[in-house]
Amino acid sequence: MTLKLRELTEKTEQFGSGHALCAGCAEPVAVRQVLAALVNPPVVALATGCLEVATTRFPDTTWKVPVIHSAFENAATTISGVEAAYKALVRKGRMEPRPLTFLVFGGDGATYDIGFQWLSGALERGHKFIYVCLNNEGYMNTGIQRSSATLLGAWTTTTPAGDVRPGKLQWHKDMTRIIAAHNIPYVAQAAVHNWKDLMTKVRKAEAADGPAFINVITPCDRGWRFDTDKTMEVSRLMVESGLWPLYEVENGVWRMTGGGQKRRPVIDALKSQKRFSHITTNGDESVVAEIQRRVDAEWESLQQLCEMSARAESES
Amino acid sequence: MTTKQKASITLPAPLAINGGEAVAYAMRQIDPEVVAAYPITPQTFIIERFSEYVADGLVSTEYINVESEHAALSACVGACAAGGRAQTATSGPGLALMFEIVWVASGMRLPLVMHLCSRALSAPLNILCDHSDAMAMRESSWIMMFGSNPQEAYDQAIVAPTVAEHPDVLLPFANVLDGFTVTHSVERVDVLPDEDAKSFVGEYEPERWALQPGGGATFGGLDANDFYFEHKRQQVEAMDNSLEVVRRQLDKYAELSGRKMSLVEEYLLDDAEVALVVLGSSEGMVRAAIDQARADGIKVGMLRVRLFRPFPVADVRKALSGVAAVGVLDRAIAFGAPANALMQDIVMATRTLPERPLLMDFVYGLGGRNTPKQMFREAIDHVVLAKEQGAEPESPAYLGLR
Numbered sequence: 019m020t021l022k023l024r025e026l027t028e029k030t031e032q033f034g035s036g037h038a039l040c041a042g043c044a045e046p047v048a049v050r051q052v053l054a055a056l057v058n059p060p061v062v063a064l065a066t067g068c069l070e071v072a073t074t075r076f077p078d079t080t081w082k083v084p085v086i087h088s089a090f091e092n093a094a095t096t097i098s099g100v101e102a103a104y105k106a107l108v109r110k111g112r113m114e115p116r117p118l119t120f121l122v123f124g125g126d127g128a129t130y131d132i133g134f135q136w137l138s139g140a141l142e143r144g145h146k147f148i149y150v151c152l153n154n155e156g157y158m159n160t161g162i163q164r165s166s167a168t169l170l171g172a173w174t175t176t177t178p179a180g181d182v183r184p185g186k187l188q189w190h191k192d193m194t195r196i197i198a199a200h201n202i203p204y205v206a207q208a209a210v211h212n213w214k215d216l217m218t219k220v221r222k223a224e225a226a227d228g229p230a231f232i233n234v235i236t237p238c239d240r241g242w243r244f245d246t247d248k249t250m251e252v253s254r255l256m257v258e259s260g261l262w263p264l265y266e267v268e269n270g271v272w273r274m275t276g277g278g279q280k281r282r283p284v285i286d287a288l289k290s291q292k293r294f295s296h297i298t299t300n301g302d303e304s305v306v307a308e309i310q311r312r313v314d315a316e317w318e319s320l321q322q323l324c325e326m327s328a329r330a331e332s333e334s
Numbered sequence: 335m336t337t338k339q340k341a342s343i344t345l346p347a348p349l350a351i352n353g354g355e356a357v358a359y360a361m362r363q364i365d366p367e368v369v370a371a372y373p374i375t376p377q378t379f380i381i382e383r384f385s386e387y388v389a390d391g392l393v394s395t396e397y398i399n400v401e402s403e404h405a406a407l408s409a410c411v412g413a414c415a416a417g418g419r420a421q422t423a424t425s426g427p428g429l430a431l432m433f434e435i436v437w438v439a440s441g442m443r444l445p446l447v448m449h450l451c452s453r454a455l456s457a458p459l460n461i462l463c464d465h466s467d468a469m470a471m472r473e474s475s476w477i478m479m480f481g482s483n484p485q486e487a488y489d490q491a492i493v494a495p496t497v498a499e500h501p502d503v504l505l506p507f508a509n510v511l512d513g514f515t516v517t518h519s520v521e522r523v524d525v526l527p528d529e530d531a532k533s534f535v536g537e538y539e540p541e542r543w544a545l546q547p548g549g550g551a552t553f554g555g556l557d558a559n560d561f562y563f564e565h566k567r568q569q570v571e572a573m574d575n576s577l578e579v580v581r582r583q584l585d586k587y588a589e590l591s592g593r594k595m596s597l598v599e600e601y602l603l604d605d606a607e608v609a610l611v612v613l614g615s616s617e618g619m620v621r622a623a624i625d626q627a628r629a630d631g632i633k634v635g636m637l638r639v640r641l642f643r644p645f646p647v648a649d650v651r652k653a654l655s656g657v658a659a660v661g662v663l664d665r666a667i668a669f670g671a672p673a674n675a676l677m678q679d680i681v682m683a684t685r686t687l688p689e690r691p692l693l694m695d696f697v698y699g700l701g702g703r704n705t706p707k708q709m710f711r712e713a714i715d716h717v718v719l720a721k722e723q724g725a726e727p728e729s730p731a732y733l734g735l736r
């Protein structure tokens with residue numbers, strides 16, 4: 019299960035070139051890392067979003083593995099149907115059993131918002147699949163609208179910064195912990211700049227005995243307003259500021275991952291993205307302070323969960 | 335030994351079951367790879383009986399207890415694209431919730447089957463039969479066949495996959511059954527022996543499927559303005575092709591079962607001067623009303639449309655040629671439209687007849703309103719009057735409305 023760089027270099031790319039995602043987009047980086055980490059050949063379901071739209075335009079396709087897109091909200095259910103068909107075809111003797119990994123890519127809109135019910139249902143039913151959320155904190159494909167993953171204070175086209183409103187007014191949904199509450203065998207947060215951590219998580223997800231969920235932060239240079247060569251730097255700042263802690267919940271055990279995370283002030287991450295420029299440069303520090311306060315609280319609660327897990331493990 | 339002889343020797347004893355159970359019985363014989371469904375009255379008999387077959391190990395099916403109807407159809411789309419035969423069942427609001435995926439299924443050319451137990455659409459909430467749900471999907475490129483009793487619920491269910499999966503068709507199929515009057519009425523149902531049903535239906539053999547070993551296709555991708563139109567035109571061809579495929583499959587099925595079904599069913603139309611056109615289970619009462627009117631010396635007949643999509647224009651034209659006045663029975667309202675759904679189709683189908691019949695539209699049975707014989711007799715009398723006066727009423731009449 020361990021990941022060897024050498025072995026990875028020998029793998030054929032399953033995601034081709036020639037897609038139409040923006041220069042600097044983190045989504046194809048995440049997809050390549052996920053596909054390369056898999057041991058088994060995948061069957062993929064896509065939710066509508068930047069990734070799907072930019073990779074499946076007829077008569078071309080970026081995908082060298084089977085891919086099914088049906089709609090925006092139902093990719094988890096599409097893969098439920100695929101997994102079920104696989105079981106039945108094998109049971110009927112119409113197909114030889116073979117190792118396959120059922121995989122979903124959905125954006126944060128598809129995952130946190132419109133597809134929430136479909137995902138929750140599929141997890142509860144226990145289909146064996148990996149759901150990868152490509153979280154760029156907004157509906158990017160339709161032009162950078164807010165989602166329930168969008169950070170407090172962020173400018174989006176439906177939460178514009180105006181004279182009386184400083185961008186998005188609400189704190190984001192903690193989707194990873196909501197998924198963890200489904201008590202599935204593997205849940206994790208990952209980030210594209212830390213490929214080793216991300217790919218190790220994919221391996222664990224693939225080996226899990228049941229559904230697995232990986233929430234990957236995928237900075238969007240268009241929507242977050244940063245230069246196309248800064249994607250990895252922004253991703254790193256999101257993690258190091260505690261805005262996107264890297265952790266996993268493996269069979270109920272909470273664990274920080276990604277090689278120790280030194281904390282730096284959230285302002286460092288916010289300043290790297292012009293979507294926050296109205297709250298980082300206007301002299302009013304209240305929104306930034308509120309973000310810092312809540313990030314600190316969430317960090318604290320995450321540490322407690324990890325410590326509880328560690329104690330429980332050492333006692334058992 | 336011919337198929338006919340074989341069938342007559344090995345035919346299982348007839349069952350006394352309702353329409354929902356008849357569908358479930360057919361589904362057991364078909365043994366689809368995946369069934370995904372969500373409970374809603376009056377569809378529940380189907381999924382409860384089928385769940386028992388699963389629990390008893392009588393099918394190989396993966397039964398997915400999804401969390402909504404949208405998910406039911408979504409799972410069927412995934413399963414069918416993966417290479418499995420997939421079926422679902424729903425009613426009224428369930429179909430409404432599925433609606434986006436109704437178009438996805440046909441647009442992706444997935445030959446899955448839905449048993450639609452017709453129910454009124456909310457609001458107001460109403461669990462009883464009318465055809466508002468079916469009419470809402472009539473332009474979605476699904477083959478739609480209306481059965482009128484539990485026997486036909488079974489027979490159509492067996493025929494459905496063989497039409498949908500035909501290589502010239504590849505479209506989803508809706509087996510439309512009136513809620514309660516078909517789904518909950520216990521009647522005699524003759525069934526095929528399992529082996530005959532299974533060999534008639536065969537296996538789903540798609541050309542490309544996501545689980546195909548070595549297969550790497552992309553299913554359900556994006557079309558820009560350079561291909562979308564062409565793909566829709568291909569769907570038109572598939573729909574057109576399906577009409578003769580339905581006819582052939584119904585004939586083949588008749589050889590096996592001894593039960594003849596046609597795209598349209600005629601009753602006493604040969605010498606008829608007036609006629610009623612109907613969809614679904616009301617045909618029984620309409621026949622009774624016709625018998626009564628005939629006894630009173632009125633030359634009236636009935637045309638029942640079984641295959642609703644594609645609409646069998648030639649069959650309808652032929653059946654209604656020579657009839658002077660026709661009453662069309664619509665069990666749903668097309669609000670604001672120049673005519674209700676079935677009436678629109680009958681107008682178009684008859685418009686080029688050398689002697690176009692006078693047409694009048696009736697709305698009846700909404701939200702489960704009773705459909706007694708006397709009501710259809712009233713409709714016949716209206717049509718006779720229109721014929722005598724030589725005039726078509728401009729707006730529909732509402733039968734049984736208080």
Ligand SMILES: Cc1ncc(C[n+]2csc(CCOP(=O)(O)OP(=O)(O)O)c2C)c(N)n1
Pocket residue numbers: 066067068069090091124125126127128129152154156157158159160165
């Ligand atoms: C039912 C439905 N509602 C809305 C849309 C429009 N839509 C398509 S993609 C999208 C946003 C996708 O956002 P996300 O899932 O975060 O993916 P991203 O594009 O950001 O990667 C929206 C709103 C749709 N296709 N279908």
Ligand code: SF4
Pocket residue numbers: 038039040041042043044045068072154158159237238239240241
């Ligand atoms: S808009 Fe953002 S998420 Fe979409 S392709 Fe461009 S960079 Fe990627």
Ligand SMILES: [Mg+2]
Pocket residue numbers: 125126127152153154155156157158
């Ligand atoms: Mg997004």
